Amino acid sequence: MIDEENIERWVKNKIITREQAEKMRADIAVQQSENRSNKFIVALSAVGSVLLGLGLLLLMATYWDTIPNLLKVFILASSTLLTTYLGYVFMYQKRNLPRVGASLIFLGALIFGATIILIAQIYNIPASSHILILLWMLGVLPLVYILKNRLLSGLVAVLFFYWLALFFSPRDLWWFIDALGPLSLVLFVLGCLALLALGGIHYVREDLSRIARMYRLVSLQILMISLFFLSFPFQERYFTNIPLMFSLGVIILAAVTFLLVSVHFFLKNPKKLLAAELPVSVVLLAMMLLFFFYPTALELYAIIFNVILAGFIGILIYSGYNQEDIRLVNIGFFWLFIFIAVKYFDWMWELLPSSVFFIGGGVVLLVAGIFLERKRGNIKKRFVHAP
């Protein structure tokens, strides 16, 4: 984006006249105001859609006991279809309220999921059944590719990870995280690498780049969370009596991930990819398999994962800087701050007297905060907005 600094330089170098500079400033101001207004409309209609959906579901829940089953199904299914249809009319037929239309379609996708879960409740099926999430995801997927909508892509990406957890859990999401511990994180890391590569493959077609970016941003966030938790030492008990289905799942998911990473590699579409993405994916994949099948020196693994996490944060910041992508830089700096803060408490608590620990901690966090804020601010100023 052209900024004041550029305009002043061009005037000074006599590339443009003072009048042209004024005209450019006025145009930029109008453009910025329009962008802000658009963002406000999107935010307003998205919040409105969510509130409307919540309200409808709460209304249904209030009268749930008194409504006959057939009527419940009819109300839910018809509101799903009606909301999506209204979104379609606003967005494509009348074309007068495209952003509100997109939000209504998103609301339709949410109500579709709620419909499936509430019908499951009629049949006394636990809401933690992975089939419900799979059906929801499969239902929303065609809309993602028809509309190339970021919100819907994000919803599908989140549903994918939720489904993955429920599929491998005999109970619910909490059991998956609590009872499986590091094993669930292995599965999440593999899922993230697969979705990251799949997102990269989407860049082959320019019109899919919004979907690609959303898949990749969601994967990156979940990957960072998983790597962060893997950087702590785990107890051995997690690695005894691993369900066979889980081991098979890890092997199959690793094979799919490897396939996607390979396809991604051979497509050679480096324009929007992270610089070191392919080697990093392969190294992470290998590490996950090694950790899963040979969990012998758990302390050593914790050290290795700390190094990997720190390296990955560095790669994110470097790649974000290189590609002028503020989102990547933000993710990198956010995790750098978390990493420094948490590891300071984790490693220094027993080594230092409490007063020195807190004084040192305060100084480290303040210095880190000032450094990160300044660095991020400088980078942000230079960047063109990423797609």
Place this chain on the structure above:
Amino acid sequence: MNKGTLFLIVALSWTVIIAGFILYYQQPFWSGQEVTIEASFSTSSTAQGQEYLYLRPEHIRGITLTEELAPGEEFFEGDRVYVTLITDRGQVIGVDRVSKTRPEQGEFIRGRIFSLSLHRATIEYGFEQYYIPRGQGATLRESTQRMMHLVVAIDRRGQARVKTLRFQGEELPY
């Protein structure tokens, strides 16, 4: 293909998914075989305040996986299992066999190993959560002393759904 047609296809596929979903879970009620299982229960609520019974069917929930009951098989938590039932006049009175492969004969029910401690397995069948009208849990607990009979419909793949709840031969109105 224009956007209108694509949307129509999505709307149709959503309708198919919802209808298919209903048909799949409705199937045991239409074509399934009925058995009665004695069950204890507790009451609980979802985060949205919906009240439900947590059913624990007697004889088939906690099973010790002895060599006699499950010859040559190794089990893990999360495994899908088929439990062949011993019935007396339509009432489940015990378990004949537990296997990871679907039996070719006999009345069987499909479940999943919820937890496994030594050889003692807790198996869930997907019908444990049974929604009831709000505020009915306490009344039900007092009047039944936490025991009732479940009339369960089981289809030919072993999928089971609770058809009705009974207490002392009377059908409960849920």
